[in-house]
Amino acid sequence: MKKHNTSVNTPFWRDNRIIPIILQAIFAILLILAFVVLINNTIKGMEKIGINLGFGFLEDTASFSIGESLIDYQPTDSYAKAVLVGILNTIKVSVIGIILATIIGVVVGVTRLSNNWLARQVAGLYIEVLRNTPLLVQIFIWYYAVFLNLPKVQESFVLFDSVYISNRGVALPWFDPTSATNVWIILFIIGIISSIILWKVKIKAEAETGERKYPLIWAAGSLIGALTLAAIITQQGPAAMNYPAIGKFNFTGGQVISPEFSAILVSLTLYTATYIAEIVRGGILSVSKGQTEASKALGLKNSTMMRLVIFPQAFRVIIPPVTSQYLNLTKNSSLAVAVAYPDLVSVGNTILNQTGRAVEMITVMILVYLTISLLTSLFMNLFNKKMQLVER
Amino acid sequence: MGNLNDEKAINHVHTPVEGTPDKEPPKTSVGVLGWLKENLFSSWFNTILTFIFAWILYVLIKGTLSWVFLSADWNVITKNFALYFVGQYPKEEIWRVWTSLSIVSLLFGFSSGLWKGTVRQLSVTLSVIYAIIAVMPFITGESRVWLGINILFIYAGMFAISKIPKHKVITITGWLISFPVIIFMLHGFGVFSEVSTNLWGGLLLTVLIATVAIVASFPIGVLLALGRMSSKLPIIRWVCIAYIELIRGVPLITILFMAQLMIPLFMGGINIDNVLRVMIGATLFTAAYLAENVRGGLQSIPRGQHEAAQALGLNSTYRTTFIILPQALRAVIPAIVGQCISMFKDTALVAIVGLIDLLGIAQTIVANPKFLGKQMEAYLFIALIYWVISYSMSYASRRLEKNLGVGER
Numbered sequence: 001m002k003k004h005n006t007s008v009n010t011p012f013w014r015d016n017r018i019i020p021i022i023l024q025a026i027f028a029i030l031l032i033l034a035f036v037v038l039i040n041n042t043i044k045g046m047e048k049i050g051i052n053l054g055f056g057f058l059e060d061t062a063s064f065s066i067g068e069s070l071i072d073y074q075p076t077d078s079y080a081k082a083v084l085v086g087i088l089n090t091i092k093v094s095v096i097g098i099i100l101a102t103i104i105g106v107v108v109g110v111t112r113l114s115n116n117w118l119a120r121q122v123a124g125l126y127i128e129v130l131r132n133t134p135l136l137v138q139i140f141i142w143y144y145a146v147f148l149n150l151p152k153v154q155e156s157f158v159l160f161d162s163v164y165i166s167n168r169g170v171a172l173p174w175f176d177p178t179s180a181t182n183v184w185i186i187l188f189i190i191g192i193i194s195s196i197i198l199w200k201v202k203i204k205a206e207a208e209t210g211e212r213k214y215p216l217i218w219a220a221g222s223l224i225g226a227l228t229l230a231a232i233i234t235q236q237g238p239a240a241m242n243y244p245a246i247g248k249f250n251f252t253g254g255q256v257i258s259p260e261f262s263a264i265l266v267s268l269t270l271y272t273a274t275y276i277a278e279i280v281r282g283g284i285l286s287v288s289k290g291q292t293e294a295s296k297a298l299g300l301k302n303s304t305m306m307r308l309v310i311f312p313q314a315f316r317v318i319i320p321p322v323t324s325q326y327l328n329l330t331k332n333s334s335l336a337v338a339v340a341y342p343d344l345v346s347v348g349n350t351i352l353n354q355t356g357r358a359v360e361m362i363t364v365m366i367l368v369y370l371t372i373s374l375l376t377s378l379f380m381n382l383f384n385k386k387m388q389l390v391e392r
Numbered sequence: 393m394g395n396l397n398d399e400k401a402i403n404h405v406h407t408p409v410e411g412t413p414d415k416e417p418p419k420t421s422v423g424v425l426g427w428l429k430e431n432l433f434s435s436w437f438n439t440i441l442t443f444i445f446a447w448i449l450y451v452l453i454k455g456t457l458s459w460v461f462l463s464a465d466w467n468v469i470t471k472n473f474a475l476y477f478v479g480q481y482p483k484e485e486i487w488r489v490w491t492s493l494s495i496v497s498l499l500f501g502f503s504s505g506l507w508k509g510t511v512r513q514l515s516v517t518l519s520v521i522y523a524i525i526a527v528m529p530f531i532t533g534e535s536r537v538w539l540g541i542n543i544l545f546i547y548a549g550m551f552a553i554s555k556i557p558k559h560k561v562i563t564i565t566g567w568l569i570s571f572p573v574i575i576f577m578l579h580g581f582g583v584f585s586e587v588s589t590n591l592w593g594g595l596l597l598t599v600l601i602a603t604v605a606i607v608a609s610f611p612i613g614v615l616l617a618l619g620r621m622s623s624k625l626p627i628i629r630w631v632c633i634a635y636i637e638l639i640r641g642v643p644l645i646t647i648l649f650m651a652q653l654m655i656p657l658f659m660g661g662i663n664i665d666n667v668l669r670v671m672i673g674a675t676l677f678t679a680a681y682l683a684e685n686v687r688g689g690l691q692s693i694p695r696g697q698h699e700a701a702q703a704l705g706l707n708s709t710y711r712t713t714f715i716i717l718p719q720a721l722r723a724v725i726p727a728i729v730g731q732c733i734s735m736f737k738d739t740a741l742v743a744i745v746g747l748i749d750l751l752g753i754a755q756t757i758v759a760n761p762k763f764l765g766k767q768m769e770a771y772l773f774i775a776l777i778y779w780v781i782s783y784s785m786s787y788a789s790r791r792l793e794k795n796l797g798v799g800e801r
């Protein structure tokens with residue numbers, strides 16, 4: 001051992017085991033130093049303008065109003081509640097946007113593969129135009145040039161006597177809960193569950209016995225049965241309809257969708273749908289031609305082939321990139337700040353300007369977005385795993 | 393013609409049966425009619441689709457054309473044409489912008505003479521755009537002269553480059569030094585009268601921010617990717633992972649807010665230019681995304697390459713720079729171009745933090761009471777500018793992908 005050491009006497013600065021350790025130590029020290037200097041500067045700078053770092057201010061009264069909110073919010077509530085309103089608004093626009101973008105994206109993606117030449121070209125045109133212009137410009141066009149240019153409330157477009165379209169938003173008839181609503185909801189849920197169970201049981205029986213068991217009829221029948229029961233018990237409809245009407249300055253009644261929300265939702269949906277469409281198209285193309293031919297040889301109908309052979313395989317390819325598009329949509333919803341839709345960034349920006357607490361508010365925004373991103377990834381990873389288990 | 397040949401070919405193979413003369417293929421399965429039947433009217437469903445889409449197209453085209461030529465008021469564009477491109481850049485110094493543009497045009501000419509193909513198509517497109525702008529009635533005489541010079545430079549460069557010795561070296565060095573030269577020209581730095589960055593605006597500022605973000609983020613992105621892949625240096629690896637995931641998890645706008653509000657605090661009172669702060673934010677943001685692209689390339693390199701390089705006795709620095717990175721980067725060129733396009737589009741966000749880039753200047757112009765209610769015209773015009781540039785890049789990237797043969801299975 002001693003002899004070996006003397007014969008191969010590597011100086012430590014050329015020892016392959018020691019160099020990485022030294023390098024990393026230097027790196028870590030430099031990084032920590034940089035952080036200390038930056039944080040020190042920040043604290044000093046904040047002291048100069050008379051602000052101490054800390055999140056205590058979130059308890060203070062916000063004293064600004066927010067245009068739309070999912071929960072009850074008053075200007076007398078705290079900043080923390082205002083932030084919560086912002087988060088909920090972000091989630092609202094993201095969830096609705098994701099659902100709509102997926103539907104449009106799948107339809108356009110399939111249209112891109114249609115055997116109709118004209119349909120392919122129109123879908124391609126839509127994708128090329130919207131993909132290659134900045135989302136923010138699209139938001140501006142939708143908001144300033146479309147939704148704010150609609151006629152005034154008194155001169156709204158009226159559809160079916162109940163939907164009003166104006167520059168103050170779109171007013172839709174909405175449901176008012178009645179005494180019967182709860183019974184309807186409970187029976188509806190029971191109907192859905194029983195129809196799913198019946199569907200599975202009948203499908204299984206069909207596979208085992210080889211006889212037709214009509215699962216679709218059974219499933220639909222149980223749902224209709226449950227709803228009929230609800231109608232018999234309550235003797236009335238599930239909810240009262242609340243129709244909007246034109247008031248003096250604004251709509252009364254119904255549900256009004258603000259132009260800010262409409263602009264951000266429409267632009268996010270149409271923009272993200274182009275990406276989803278390309279992903280769907282790629283996913284379908286990635287399923288090898290032999291699969292189509294084999295299912296045709298088995299005598300499957302086109303729709304059955306798509307549902308049972310092509311889509312399950314395409315799904316595996318589609319899910320990971322679509323997940324990242326969902327995350328992009330959620331992050332892009334932060335552009336709402338440009339049209340003053342009160343999402344997280346917009347509310348955070350207002351608070352930041354009011355209190356001068358830049359560091360804290362930016363930290364809050366970053367943490368919320370990171371949490372949303374992580375939760376979405378987690379959920380989609382689980383879904384992805386499930387899909388892949390189905391495959392093998 | 394093609395059909396005749398086919399028939400002959402068939403006749404050679406099959407001896408015609410006695411008494412059954414060859415029939416022409418039915419008119420409905422060849423030529424224009426055949427194409428129409430196959431692609432538009434192959435089934436009743438397809439026919440309905442065709443009519444629906446034809447109707448959509450008709451409404452769209454009719455609406456657009458009648459709006460563009462009848463109801464739109466293009467004064468908001470023509471009266472402010474220069475503003476969209478250079479913002480508040482002083483009129484007396486505008487020759488500096490033109491000179492910078494001429495340098496770029498000349499380099500485009502050189503490159504298209506050298507590499508032909510896609511680059512040549514792009515250069516010709518560029519010259520056509522110059523020509524279209526030059527013939528517009530509202531363009532000043534001086535601008536027409538400059539545009540003419542630019543067109544001349546493109547074609548002169550295209551034909552002259554092959555006659556110059558060492559043309560490849562000259563072109564590549566030209567591109568490399570053009571950026572600092574242009575920044576120097578635009579700013580002045582004491583040699584010319586100084587034009588501070590708050591006067592830069594419009595498309596000029598958009599392109600500058602995008603270029604800086606892309607160029608500066610490249611080395612950072614490569615280092616981050618290498619750091620993330622280095623299994624022997626766990627501290628560096630985890631720092632890189634944390635950085636990449638943190639940046640990718642938050643929207644660009646929060647990064648820009650951070651750059652605007654927190655960099656001055658971090659620096660302890662040292663004043664950093666507004667434009668520079670935004671450039672730093674955009675660079676740090678793009679670097680994280682670029683790192684993920686490069687990592688994809690690094691992971692696609694088979695283990696054998698590492699082992700072969702090791703067997704040749706190369707140390708780890710040489711292995712990475714000469715063997716692994718060149719192959720990894722080549723594999724992800726399309727992804728990197730995609731990142732450039734998305735960075736270019738994302739520069740529109742700097743308008744939110746108060747810079748007057750292309751979008752910012754449009755916002756300023758439509759806020760002028762003289763152009764009240766002309767948002768559609770102004771925003772569609774800048775959308776068109778963004779579209780032309782992004783689409784050219786994505787077109788070039790698709791061609792490049794084909795030529796390189798990457799991304800093909």
